Amino acid sequence: MTRVPTFLLQVIASFLAGSCLAQASSSSGEEFSEELQIRPLRDGRVASTFSFRTFLHGATPRSPESLGSDDNSQHYHVFPLALGQILREYAVTELHLSMNAGKWNYDEWGYPGELGVATGAELWAWMGEGGISTVDERWAGLRNALSGLFCASLASMDEQRTTSPLMAFVPEGDLPNWPGPHLLRHASLPSEHVCTENLTPFLKLLPCKSLSGIASLLNPHRLFDADWHGMSVHVLWHANKGVEVGLSFQLVSDPLRQSSSKRRDWSFQSLFDRSIDNRCPVASSSTINVKLPTEEAYSLEPSPSSSDDGIGRYNLNVEGHLPSDIAMRWPSEFQYPLGSASVPLVPLALQRTLTGASQANGHLALRIQNRLNEELRVVYLETMPWLVQFYAHTLSATVDGRKHAGLISNVSYIPPLHHSRPTTFQAILTLPPKSTVALSMDVSKAFLRYTDHQPDAQRGWDLPSAIFVPLRNGSDRLDGHSLGQRIYTPTMLIDLATPDFSMPYNVIIFTCTVMAFIFGSVFNLLTRKFVVVHLDDQHKE
Amino acid sequence: MPLHEPSTIFFQFDNVRRTIIASYWIIIILALPLWWKTTSIERLSLPSSRVRNQASKELRLPVHIQLPGPYLDTTKRSQDQLAQTLSRQGVDVVFTGGHVEGSNPTYILKHGTNGLVLSDRELEYDFSDESKLSTILSELLCPPQQGHLVAPYSPRFRLSFTLLNEDSTSGNYVRSWDVSSGIRRYITPLLDQLSLLHNFTIESQVQYHAPLAFKPRPSRLSSEDLSVFVNSAEWSLSSSASNDPVLHFVGFIPSQPLEMPESFLLPQWGGIVVHDPPSLSVDDVFPIFARQLLSLLGVFPLPAGVKYTDDVPISRWQLEALLRQRTLENTHSSQDTLRSIVTLVDQIEGMPVGWNVKDDILDALNALDKVYASSSASLRETAKQSTNAIALASRAFFNPDMLALLYFPAEHKYAVYAPLFASAVIPVIAAAVRELLAWRRQRQRRQQT
Numbered sequence: 001m002t003r004v005p006t007f008l009l010q011v012i013a014s015f016l017a018g019s020c021l022a023q024a025s026s027s028s029g030e031e032f033s034e035e036l037q038i039r040p041l042r043d044g045r046v047a048s049t050f051s052f053r054t055f056l057h058g059a060t061p062r063s064p065e066s067l068g069s070d071d072n073s074q075h076y077h078v079f080p081l082a083l084g085q086i087l088r089e090y091a092v093t094e095l096h097l098s099m100n101a102g103k104w105n106y107d108e109w110g111y112p113g114e115l116g117v118a119t120g121a122e123l124w125a126w127m128g129e130g131g132i133s134t135v136d137e138r139w140a141g142l143r144n145a146l147s148g149l150f151c152a153s154l155a156s157m158d159e160q161r162t163t164s165p166l167m168a169f170v171p172e173g174d175l176p177n178w179p180g181p182h183l184l185r186h187a188s189l190p191s192e193h194v195c196t197e198n199l200t201p202f203l204k205l206l207p208c209k210s211l212s213g214i215a216s217l218l219n220p221h222r223l224f225d226a227d228w229h230g231m232s233v234h235v236l237w238h239a240n241k242g243v244e245v246g247l248s249f250q251l252v253s254d255p256l257r258q259s260s261s262k263r264r265d266w267s268f269q270s271l272f273d274r275s276i277d278n279r280c281p282v283a284s285s286s287t288i289n290v291k292l293p294t295e296e297a298y299s300l301e302p303s304p305s306s307s308d309d310g311i312g313r314y315n316l317n318v319e320g321h322l323p324s325d326i327a328m329r330w331p332s333e334f335q336y337p338l339g340s341a342s343v344p345l346v347p348l349a350l351q352r353t354l355t356g357a358s359q360a361n362g363h364l365a366l367r368i369q370n371r372l373n374e375e376l377r378v379v380y381l382e383t384m385p386w387l388v389q390f391y392a393h394t395l396s397a398t399v400d401g402r403k404h405a406g407l408i409s410n411v412s413y414i415p416p417l418h419h420s421r422p423t424t425f426q427a428i429l430t431l432p433p434k435s436t437v438a439l440s441m442d443v444s445k446a447f448l449r450y451t452d453h454q455p456d457a458q459r460g461w462d463l464p465s466a467i468f469v470p471l472r473n474g475s476d477r478l479d480g481h482s483l484g485q486r487i488y489t490p491t492m493l494i495d496l497a498t499p500d501f502s503m504p505y506n507v508i509i510f511t512c513t514v515m516a517f518i519f520g521s522v523f524n525l526l527t528r529k530f531v532v533v534h535l536d537d538q539h540k541e
Numbered sequence: 542m543p544l545h546e547p548s549t550i551f552f553q554f555d556n557v558r559r560t561i562i563a564s565y566w567i568i569i570i571l572a573l574p575l576w577w578k579t580t581s582i583e584r585l586s587l588p589s590s591r592v593r594n595q596a597s598k599e600l601r602l603p604v605h606i607q608l609p610g611p612y613l614d615t616t617k618r619s620q621d622q623l624a625q626t627l628s629r630q631g632v633d634v635v636f637t638g639g640h641v642e643g644s645n646p647t648y649i650l651k652h653g654t655n656g657l658v659l660s661d662r663e664l665e666y667d668f669s670d671e672s673k674l675s676t677i678l679s680e681l682l683c684p685p686q687q688g689h690l691v692a693p694y695s696p697r698f699r700l701s702f703t704l705l706n707e708d709s710t711s712g713n714y715v716r717s718w719d720v721s722s723g724i725r726r727y728i729t730p731l732l733d734q735l736s737l738l739h740n741f742t743i744e745s746q747v748q749y750h751a752p753l754a755f756k757p758r759p760s761r762l763s764s765e766d767l768s769v770f771v772n773s774a775e776w777s778l779s780s781s782a783s784n785d786p787v788l789h790f791v792g793f794i795p796s797q798p799l800e801m802p803e804s805f806l807l808p809q810w811g812g813i814v815v816h817d818p819p820s821l822s823v824d825d826v827f828p829i830f831a832r833q834l835l836s837l838l839g840v841f842p843l844p845a846g847v848k849y850t851d852d853v854p855i856s857r858w859q860l861e862a863l864l865r866q867r868t869l870e871n872t873h874s875s876q877d878t879l880r881s882i883v884t885l886v887d888q889i890e891g892m893p894v895g896w897n898v899k900d901d902i903l904d905a906l907n908a909l910d911k912v913y914a915s916s917s918a919s920l921r922e923t924a925k926q927s928t929n930a931i932a933l934a935s936r937a938f939f940n941p942d943m944l945a946l947l948y949f950p951a952e953h954k955y956a957v958y959a960p961l962f963a964s965a966v967i968p969v970i971a972a973a974v975r976e977l978l979a980w981r982r983q984r985q986r987r988q989q990t
Binding site for chain 2: 073077085145204205208209212278279281505517526532
């Protein structure tokens with residue numbers, strides 16, 4: 001008799017659990033959309049941005065308080081299970097991962113479709129504090145899990161590279177109102193190189209893989225042949241809406257390099273060597289947007305189903321003919337725009353160098369040009385591994401060569417600790433209109449232990465990009481509304497004192513010989529028996 | 542300047558010089574143990590004799606069967622036959638006429654003519670025909686081993702349900718399935734009963750492109766085709782979030798009808814159900830998944846002809862037979878593991894053994910002692926201790942600290958030591974020998990004079 005009530009309870013409990021899940025698992029609770037944006041650039045190249053968004057309606061991130069107990073079952077249709085598991089295992093609220101190869105040329109290409117274009121890998125996440133494991137433990141687990149998922153060496157973004165730069169990285173989605181605070185963790189690995197082994201697991205996260213829909217254009221042979229390419233993963237939570245996962249791939253290809261006619265004509269065939277043969281059956285929307293040139297004559301085939309704001313749109317999900325290959329042609333040969341007459345695409349021009357011939361000290365120099373006709377305030381963020389130490393008191397700024405006070409404010413500087421903590425330098429710069437600000441600071445370079453060196457020690461160490469974020473309307477509060485789009489500087493190489501790695505054994509032998517020689521001499525002196533020898537000729541005297 | 546006779550200077554006295562040489566040697570001899578201690582690896586002594594002793598034991602689990610009084614004596618032949626069969630598998634059968642006190646299960650046989658009816662721990666059997674008694678009982682109490690089919694024991698399993706569409710662009714595809722209702726109705730009741738042995742986590746996904754690794758031929762698929770049916774390169778089934786073993790249950794929707802068995806089991810991996818589109822009802826697929834799950838976890842099917850009518854899906858007989866089997870298996874493999882650790886540590890001299898390894902081994906031995914102590918009293922306690930023992934034993938076996946210096950060879954050490962020590966020690970030895978000879982000559986001379 002006692003079994004009946006418990007059995008009933010189980011049924012009720014499982015029913016309740018089931019009905020909670022039903023919201024997440026019903027196919028209407030998940031939505032997948034894909035978009036391809038193609039943008040001819042003014043230097044003749046073509047930028048393509050693939051973005052795949054999956055929405056999990058009504059879902060919330062896992063609270064860290066619940067980490068000790070078993071998680072709910074996860075039932076997904078189009079949401080990537082492998083990523084969902086990692087997010088729940090480590091209770092991650094917001095996650096941004098980007099892996100890029102090449103240097104994004106802001107001057108010619110403008111802002112990218114996806115902001116994270118730092119060379120190498122960059123990972124940042126917002127995680128709630130509380131529960132049985134600390135944020136740092138979960139951050140370590142997250143790095144390891146992501147490096148396993150994407151076959152990348154993200155696991156080496158350890159505490160020696162992890163910072164918390166709150167000024168430049170604000171949550172892009174919402175943060176749940178949990179009892180514990182949310183903490184930011186950010187790390188970058190400029191030497192990581194994205195390649196086809198990272199793309200394969202990336203494609204597996206897409207519901208249609210690379211077999212149908214827009215994703216079928218993702219042909220690794222062409223993607224990794226491009227002048228610039230990179231992929232990114234974004235996980236956001238929108239309150240009252242749900243969890244959004246955005247996967248995107250960007251590339252900048254150069255049609256001029258492949259064409260013999262000096263024309264910058266492009267088509268899917270020429271860019272990707274593929275065409276779209278099938279629609280992705282689970283995509284709720286599937287669009288291709290082509291940015292139309294405004295000044296020159298061109299032809300676009302087939303013609304877009306709609307066009308507005310200078311953008312031609314193709315909707316792949318409507319019945320009828322599938323625009324499997326889109327081609328844009330120009331009647332005349334491409335003339336490379338010379339001179340500085342062209343309109344600036346980004347407000348800032350950046351240049352960062354590390355000078356100084358010594359292996360112990362150096363000099364960090366930045367030139368920041370404000371191209372706007374108004375004063376601009378920007379957040380300046382510099383994160384460096386502990387190899388480089390800034391002397392913040394030597395920080396000086398000049399405007400067009402003249403000393404100027406009051407340019408730098410809100411400085412926060414966390415000095416590095418050897419073998420444990422990186423440098424974080426954040427400040428707000430006020431850039432006068434139409435001017436060039438030069439910043440400079442002395443740095444010291446670490447002297448590494450023999451075992452600290454990388455396998456390719458002579459190459460030097462990659463230093464991460466500096467990040468500049470323009471502030472809108474001179475506002476003082478730092479949040480998602482006041483921050484503009486991030487701009488990354490190129491990465492740098494630093495040359496540290498490097499030993500000759502064939503030497504250690506010779507050094508051991510040599511030192512040992514000297515030691516043994518000294519020991520032997522002292523020992524002999526102490527124990528030698530001195531005898532007066534009377535020579536015969538002395539006797540004769 | 543007058544020339545001193547050197548032997549009158551104090552440090553040229555024979556005694557002083559000999560003291561100097563002796564003090565070098567004393568320091569060298571005193572430093573040797575310190576050098577030995579700082580360069581040797583920590584190798585705690587393991588309780589080898591206890592492990593060998595434990596490993597030579599064999600666990601026996603008792604089973605009590607209560608027969609109706611009149612038949613206790615008439616079925617002696619079947620009783621002996623059954624006892625013989627089960628004793629080979631580590632189970633001792635005791636037949637009684639009445640109830641036996643204790644928490645160990647007593648199975649009750651009743652006389653009945655309705656055929657074989659199973660309920661709770663009771664079985665109705667028609668004693669007018671004794672011939673099948675021992676076969677039925679041995680199949681119920683100790684079912685034949687299914688060998689490599691059953692997944693190895695693990696305290697946690699992940700059940701991954703995947704709906705795979707071979708090619709969703711071909712039109713033949715299933716967009717979604719009501720997986721939570723399928724799990725609720727067919728899987729959860731089983732998991733509740735099996736929670737004695739394992740914890741389960743469940744996940745599910747749907748894939749819209751899952752190409753096969755081979756080209757299906759128009760003829761019926763052969764068993765070779767089935768062995769490469771799972772295309773691990775293209776189907777992203779595995780997940781990396783935890784180390785628990787995964788049992789996969791795959792509902793496969795082919796783009797064209799395939800001539801092949803509707804469902805099949807891949808040993809220790811999972812089960813596959815091939816379902817033709819367009820409609821997919823969880824009531825078609827999940828009962829098969831449930832059957833496959835039971836086979837993979839080692840729950841044997843009831844012997845033919847046995848009727849079972851209770852409302853819980855797994856009968857007590859099956860559950861307890863599984864417990865017995867897993868207990869025997871776990872005890873045996875933890876004994877094996879412990880013995881392997883001891884042998885391994887004996888064989889490889891450079892292998893460090895730290896406190897955590899030693900503690901785990903001692904705890905595993907204690908758990909095994911408890912297994913034996915409780916084996917005649919409570920089956921559940923025995924099962925619990927045996928899972929404990931195997932967890933501890935394998936944790937000790939896979940302890941990463943044991944690999945620390947395995948790849949730092951002794952030659953490397955000598956290559957560093959030799960240039961310093963060899964050249965420094967040679968003068969010390971030479972001085973000692975020279976002094977010894979001088980002392981002997983001196984003594985001889987003194988004797989002569």
